Amino acid sequence: MTFKLVIVIATIGILLILESKFPFFKFPNSLRSRITNNFELGAINSLLSSLFAVAVSSSKLLSSGHLGLFTQISEPAIAGGLAFLVLDLYMYLWHRSMHTIPIAWRFHRLHHTDRTMNVSTAYRFHPIEIISSSIPKLALIWWLAIPSSSVLIYELVFTVVVALHHSNLNLPASLDRILSSVILTPNYHRIHHSQIVSETNSNYASVLIWWDRLFGTHKSCPNISDIQLGIADETRELNIWQFLGFRL
Numbered sequence: 001m002t003f004k005l006v007i008v009i010a011t012i013g014i015l016l017i018l019e020s021k022f023p024f025f026k027f028p029n030s031l032r033s034r035i036t037n038n039f040e041l042g043a044i045n046s047l048l049s050s051l052f053a054v055a056v057s058s059s060k061l062l063s064s065g066h067l068g069l070f071t072q073i074s075e076p077a078i079a080g081g082l083a084f085l086v087l088d089l090y091m092y093l094w095h096r097s098m099h100t101i102p103i104a105w106r107f108h109r110l111h112h113t114d115r116t117m118n119v120s121t122a123y124r125f126h127p128i129e130i131i132s133s134s135i136p137k138l139a140l141i142w143w144l145a146i147p148s149s150s151v152l153i154y155e156l157v158f159t160v161v162v163a164l165h166h167s168n169l170n171l172p173a174s175l176d177r178i179l180s181s182v183i184l185t186p187n188y189h190r191i192h193h194s195q196i197v198s199e200t201n202s203n204y205a206s207v208l209i210w211w212d213r214l215f216g217t218h219k220s221c222p223n224i225s226d227i228q229l230g231i232a233d234e235t236r237e238l239n240i241w242q243f244l245g246f247r248l
């Protein structure tokens, strides 16, 4: 847990510096209060999800039998690779469901209201979305008996990649091309945060970029710099209390 916290803080710190030195969009200077609000929400969410994980892991819910697929795999590298794919596919399906199930979109929509997308946007999620995404994920981990080391590795990579692809960093085109053959880059995810609904409802992947192509939800955009971020009919600058009550 402490190690993960160090990775989170280091990732945020590095990306905040990089996106301020090499910004993609030129946002107004009033960005600081919005960033603070997003990080405050992130701190609340991380506390809630930690308490939830502790409560579930210490309960009797996990003491009964399970399918235990991963206990049948003796090679750690194969188990780790397979676990990574399973967890990332889960995140793809979860994110897609946030856009296609109307009541889920009411909460996920908060994440999309940020018109100045930056590294802090990676933490702008409604607590109900964070907790409800943990329930099937923990059940999946338990049901397949995915090793905790594999879960930790995925969580660390997820943390870094999600912070990166929400950042306002202007990656050099050559680096973007290389990275985006495997993982999400900021340019790829900016399309998902476009105000154009058909673009919002595309590019759902979290870490590995392949899921959208595999399931037909990939969209490209010739002029990323022309994208208007956010949700067209939500122009308010929300504070932390409005975040928590957000379910329009």
Ligand SMILES: [Zn+2]
Residues within 6 Å of the ligand: 095, 098, 099, 108, 111, 112, 192
């Ligand atoms: Zn989304």
